[in-house]
Amino acid sequence: MTYQPVVPLSGFAGWTFLQRTRESQQEAFENSQLIQRNTTYFEENIGEIKTAEALVDDRRLLEVALGAFGLDEDINNKFFIQKILEDGTLDPDSLGNRLSDKRYFAMAEAFGFGDFPIPNTELSDFPQEITSLYKERQFEVAVGNADTNMRLALSLDRELDTLLEESTTDDGRWFLVMGQPPVRQVFETALGLPSSFGSLDIDLQLTGFRDAASQRFGDAEVSQFADPEKREELIRLFLVRSEIAAGTASITGASAALTLLQNANIGGGLFG
Structure with a gap:
């Protein structure tokens, strides 16, 4: 067991x-x-x-x-x-x-x-x-x-420690973020980047990550997440936005079901 x-x-x-x-x-x-x-x-x-x-x-x-x-x-x-x-x-x-x-x-x-x-x-x-x-x-x-989102939050907490220890440039750390799918997903969701973002040219993605991080956290560098408070805020944003997205999907699904039921009732009235 x-x-x-x-x-x-x-x-x-x-x-x-x-x-x-x-x-x-x-x-x-x-x-x-x-x-x-x-x-x-x-x-x-x-x-x-x-x-x-x-x-x-x-x-x-x-x-x-x-x-x-x-x-x-x-x-x-x-x-x-x-x-x-x-x-x-x-x-x-x-x-x-x-x-x-x-x-x-x-x-x-x-x-x-x-x-x-x-x-x-x-x-x-x-x-x-x-x-x-x-x-x-x-x-x-x-x-x-x-809870899938909780797994992603745990992996981010671990991977950031490893990533921040790497001897690389500021851009290099962002490329490391982009090269690890679980970490990338957390950052994309937390920073409010669209699902189509990954299809852009790699340099445009780098600029997008930097701009979004600067706008939300006042700092464009990955190194800022060595600060426990900023890391916790990143995880909080990810979890909150993930819940909002799931809630929106649920509402959309419920609306579609209601529409089908309404149409079925109308059909019954017309042809019953």
């Missing part, structure tokens, strides 16, 4: 509850049978894996490896994952470097199959590093089973 996190409320009220109970809920989740079984297997066996091919051929190891980077849905894309891992990250033309979704780059960099003669799987602290990421990500997945 796997512990299912409790999220009794939606929106920012649900986020406040989750933050207050997160430590105890995450501990219960990590102690559940499935998580313990998966992490124990990974830690006991990953040290024997020398190649990307060997990793993708062991489904149980691959499940933890992908789960640690939020790529659970790629479990059946063995050849694709093997190619990413074998290419590594040092070559600018490697697949991980060319993909816009930088979660693949992060996974290839972590395992090091294509970058070093001896992969990182042989390092003594590697198993625990990956299982720690896995447990955190899987808790987010479990929360998402109750």
Whole structure:
């Protein structure tokens, strides 16, 4: 059995509850049978894996490896994952470097199959590093089973810490935001950017993100979200606007249903 996190409320009220109970809920989740079984297997066996091919051929190891980077849905894309891992990250033309979704780059960099003669799987602290990421990500997945928006808020909180540690330019941080679909979705929603925004030229998207952030927060840089108050405001905006959008969709659906019923009644009157 796997512990299912409790999220009794939606929106920012649900986020406040989750933050207050997160430590105890995450501990219960990590102690559940499935998580313990998966992490124990990974830690006991990953040290024997020398190649990307060997990793993708062991489904149980691959499940933890992908789960640690939020790529659970790629479990059946063995050849694709093997190619990413074998290419590594040092070559600018490697697949991980060319993909816009930088979660693949992060996974290839972590395992090091294509970058070093001896992969990182042989390092003594590697198993625990990956299982720690896995447990955190899987808790987010479990929360998402109750509330998708709450999962996105949790992932933003984690990813921003990693992103802000990157040694890059101000524009580079925005490109990192744009290259991580869950983080991008939170920013787009919180900043009120339209769903068609992602189809624009990448430089226009950069300008759009900067302008929207400056207008809403008085600062155009991603680095401002190192401030806990600004980060909390970003998450609050995301959750509130997501609820509004869901409410609008619900109202629209109800209106359509009412129209159909009214038309049916009119039809009955004309032809009954």
